Amino acid sequence: MTDLKQKIIAAVADDVDAIEKALADNLKPHFDLVSDVAGHILFAGGKRLRPLLMVLCARLCGFSGDQVVRFSTIFEYLHAATLLHDDLVDGADLRRGRQVAHQKWDNPTAVLTGDFLLARGLSIAADTGLNEVIRTIARITENMSQGEIRQLERKGDVTLSEDAYVEVIRCKTAVLFQGACRTGALVAGAGTDIVQALTDFGYHLGLAFQMADDLLDYTQDSRSLGKRAGADLREGKMTLPLIHAFSHAPDGQREHMVSILKNPDFTPAEFAEFVDMLHRYGGIAYTRSLAAEHIQTATAALDAFDHGPVREILTDIADYALVRNA
Amino acid sequence: MTDLKQKIIAAVADDVDAIEKALADNLKPHFDLVSDVAGHILFAGGKRLRPLLMVLCARLCGFSGDQVVRFSTIFEYLHAATLLHDDLVDGADLRRGRQVAHQKWDNPTAVLTGDFLLARGLSIAADTGLNEVIRTIARITENMSQGEIRQLERKGDVTLSEDAYVEVIRCKTAVLFQGACRTGALVAGAGTDIVQALTDFGYHLGLAFQMADDLLDYTQDSRSLGKRAGADLREGKMTLPLIHAFSHAPDGQREHMVSILKNPDFTPAEFAEFVDMLHRYGGIAYTRSLAAEHIQTATAALDAFDHGPVREILTDIADYALVRNA
Known part of the structure; x- marks a missing residue:
C-alpha cells in the first residue's frame, strides 16, 4: 500500500465508520430481499468516496451537524443504484471481485433494487428540507441516466469525439462528485462563492476520477480491478485512451485497433497488443496528463479556503485519484 | 362507449390536451433515443388519469395556476417509468396493444429510459419548491419499487393473504393516485383537512382501480386489454380474485386451480376453466364488491367539498374505475 493511501485511510477512518453505520441504518426497516441485494452491492468494500467528500466539504465549511453523515448516504445510494443498473446494461459479470446482482439474483431484482436505492436517496434528500439540495440531487439522477444512455448509444462508435466523451463522463460520473x-x-x-468553489472541486475531481478509472482497464490486471481486464474494450466502450490513440495512429494501425475493438472474443495476446498501441499512439499518456490537469484545477479551487487538516485531506484524496490502482 | 365514459371524456378534453402538450414539452430538450423510447410508452394512448386527478384536485381547491399542468406531468412520468421497468420485470410482450420497449429496443434501453423518466419526474417535483410535495414524490418512488419487489418475491405464492395483497397494491398503485x-x-x-380528504380520496380510488385492473385480466379479451389475456395468471401474479377463490374452493378444486397457476403453458380451455372457478368460488364477485366499497369511501371523502362540476367529474371518474373495460 502506498504511503498516500495509508495516510488517507488513517485520516478518514472515523468518518468511514460513521458512514458505514448510516448506510446500514438508513436501509432499515426494509424487508429481506431488498436488504440482501442492496447489501450485496453496498457492503462489498466500496471506498465510500462520494459520501466522504460530502462530509469533508461540509466540515471544510465549518459544519459537522448530526445529520451530515445521514445526508451523505444519498451519494452512496445513488452510486449503488447506478452500479446495479449499469452492470445489467453492460452485461458485466464481476463487480468488486463478486458476482454481479443481476446474475446472483436476476434482472428484475437488480432493476427494482436499483430503483429502490435511487428512491431511498431522494427520500433522504427530501429530508434535508433544502430546496437547492433537492434540486441538485434531482438533476444528478437526470444527468446520470442520460450519460448512461448516451454511452450505450455510442458503444462501438469509433468516431466518438473527445468532447462527446467528456460529456458522457460529466453526466455519468462528474455530476455525482460535484x-x-x-x-x-x-x-x-456556505455563501455563493464557497458553494461554487466546492462545486468546481467536485466537478474536476469527478472528471479526473473517471479518466483514471478508464485508464485502469488498460493498466491493471483482473485481480486488482475486481472485474475482468479488458471489460471496457469487450463492451466496445469508447474511452479517452482509445479516442486519442485512434486519432493519432497511422492509417493501417488504426484499422487494426478497430478490428480488435469490434471483436469481443479478442485473445489475451490481442488485448496486450491493443494496450501496446494505446501506449504507442499516446492514448495512455494523454489521458493521464488530462486527468492530472483536472486534479490541478480541482485543488486550485480549494484556494478559497485557508490551509488546514481538512483541506489537506481533500487535496490528498484528489492526488490519490490519479495514482490509485483499483 | 358507455354514456359515463363519453361524459368524462367531454368534461376533461381540454385538460387532457394541455397535459399531452406538457408531457411532450417537458421531455425536451432531450436527444433522440430517450425521446423515442419515452415517447413509445408515453404516447401510446394512455388515459392520463394520474395527472388529470392532480389537476382536478387542485381545481377543486380553487386553484388553477399556470404551473399546475406542468407539475401534473410528474405523475405520468413516474407511471411510465414504472411501466418500462415492470414490463421488463414481468417479461410482458404487449402494452397498450404495442410491443413493449424492452423488446422493441432492449433491456438496457428500457431500464435507462425508465431511470430517466423517474429522474425527470423528480426534477419537476423539485421545481415546485414545496417540501411537502417533494417528500410525497420521494416516498411514492420508494413505495412503488418496494411494492414491485414484494410482488416479485411472492410470485406464485399461493399462500399470499388478502392483507399482503392489499399492501402490494397500496405500494405499487394506490400511493401514486394518492x-x-x-x-x-x-x-x-389547501388546509390540513382538505389535504387529508383528497389524500384519502386518491388512496381509496387507487386501491379500487388496481382491484378493477386485476379483474380485467379475467373478464376481458386480449383486444380490449391491449395485452395478452391471462397474462397475470401466466406470470403467477397472486391477485385478489385468486386469493379469495383459493380460500373458498373445496380441497380438490383448489389443488386443480393451483396446478393451472403453476403451469405457464396452460391452454385456452384451462384458462376458461380457471376463470369459471374464480366466478364459482366468489373471487370475481368479492373483488368487485371490495372495489365498490373503496370507491364509496373515496367519493365520501369528497363530502369535504360543496357540490359542483369539479366534484362531479371526480365522482364520475371514481365510478367509472369500477365499470371500465380497459
Whole structure:
C-alpha cells in the first residue's frame, strides 16, 4: 500500500465508520430481499468516496451537524443504484471481485433494487428540507441516466469525439462528485462563492476520477480491478485512451485497433497488443496528463479556503485519484 | 362507449390536451433515443388519469395556476417509468396493444429510459419548491419499487393473504393516485383537512382501480386489454380474485386451480376453466364488491367539498374505475 493511501485511510477512518453505520441504518426497516441485494452491492468494500467528500466539504465549511453523515448516504445510494443498473446494461459479470446482482439474483431484482436505492436517496434528500439540495440531487439522477444512455448509444462508435466523451463522463460520473461536494457546502449554509468553489472541486475531481478509472482497464490486471481486464474494450466502450490513440495512429494501425475493438472474443495476446498501441499512439499518456490537469484545477479551487487538516485531506484524496490502482 | 365514459371524456378534453402538450414539452430538450423510447410508452394512448386527478384536485381547491399542468406531468412520468421497468420485470410482450420497449429496443434501453423518466419526474417535483410535495414524490418512488419487489418475491405464492395483497397494491398503485390527489391540494395551498380528504380520496380510488385492473385480466379479451389475456395468471401474479377463490374452493378444486397457476403453458380451455372457478368460488364477485366499497369511501371523502362540476367529474371518474373495460 502506498504511503498516500495509508495516510488517507488513517485520516478518514472515523468518518468511514460513521458512514458505514448510516448506510446500514438508513436501509432499515426494509424487508429481506431488498436488504440482501442492496447489501450485496453496498457492503462489498466500496471506498465510500462520494459520501466522504460530502462530509469533508461540509466540515471544510465549518459544519459537522448530526445529520451530515445521514445526508451523505444519498451519494452512496445513488452510486449503488447506478452500479446495479449499469452492470445489467453492460452485461458485466464481476463487480468488486463478486458476482454481479443481476446474475446472483436476476434482472428484475437488480432493476427494482436499483430503483429502490435511487428512491431511498431522494427520500433522504427530501429530508434535508433544502430546496437547492433537492434540486441538485434531482438533476444528478437526470444527468446520470442520460450519460448512461448516451454511452450505450455510442458503444462501438469509433468516431466518438473527445468532447462527446467528456460529456458522457460529466453526466455519468462528474455530476455525482460535484453534487456531493456542493451539497456539503449547501448543508453548511456556505455563501455563493464557497458553494461554487466546492462545486468546481467536485466537478474536476469527478472528471479526473473517471479518466483514471478508464485508464485502469488498460493498466491493471483482473485481480486488482475486481472485474475482468479488458471489460471496457469487450463492451466496445469508447474511452479517452482509445479516442486519442485512434486519432493519432497511422492509417493501417488504426484499422487494426478497430478490428480488435469490434471483436469481443479478442485473445489475451490481442488485448496486450491493443494496450501496446494505446501506449504507442499516446492514448495512455494523454489521458493521464488530462486527468492530472483536472486534479490541478480541482485543488486550485480549494484556494478559497485557508490551509488546514481538512483541506489537506481533500487535496490528498484528489492526488490519490490519479495514482490509485483499483 | 358507455354514456359515463363519453361524459368524462367531454368534461376533461381540454385538460387532457394541455397535459399531452406538457408531457411532450417537458421531455425536451432531450436527444433522440430517450425521446423515442419515452415517447413509445408515453404516447401510446394512455388515459392520463394520474395527472388529470392532480389537476382536478387542485381545481377543486380553487386553484388553477399556470404551473399546475406542468407539475401534473410528474405523475405520468413516474407511471411510465414504472411501466418500462415492470414490463421488463414481468417479461410482458404487449402494452397498450404495442410491443413493449424492452423488446422493441432492449433491456438496457428500457431500464435507462425508465431511470430517466423517474429522474425527470423528480426534477419537476423539485421545481415546485414545496417540501411537502417533494417528500410525497420521494416516498411514492420508494413505495412503488418496494411494492414491485414484494410482488416479485411472492410470485406464485399461493399462500399470499388478502392483507399482503392489499399492501402490494397500496405500494405499487394506490400511493401514486394518492400522491397525485394530495399534490393537487398541496399546490393549491389547501388546509390540513382538505389535504387529508383528497389524500384519502386518491388512496381509496387507487386501491379500487388496481382491484378493477386485476379483474380485467379475467373478464376481458386480449383486444380490449391491449395485452395478452391471462397474462397475470401466466406470470403467477397472486391477485385478489385468486386469493379469495383459493380460500373458498373445496380441497380438490383448489389443488386443480393451483396446478393451472403453476403451469405457464396452460391452454385456452384451462384458462376458461380457471376463470369459471374464480366466478364459482366468489373471487370475481368479492373483488368487485371490495372495489365498490373503496370507491364509496373515496367519493365520501369528497363530502369535504360543496357540490359542483369539479366534484362531479371526480365522482364520475371514481365510478367509472369500477365499470371500465380497459
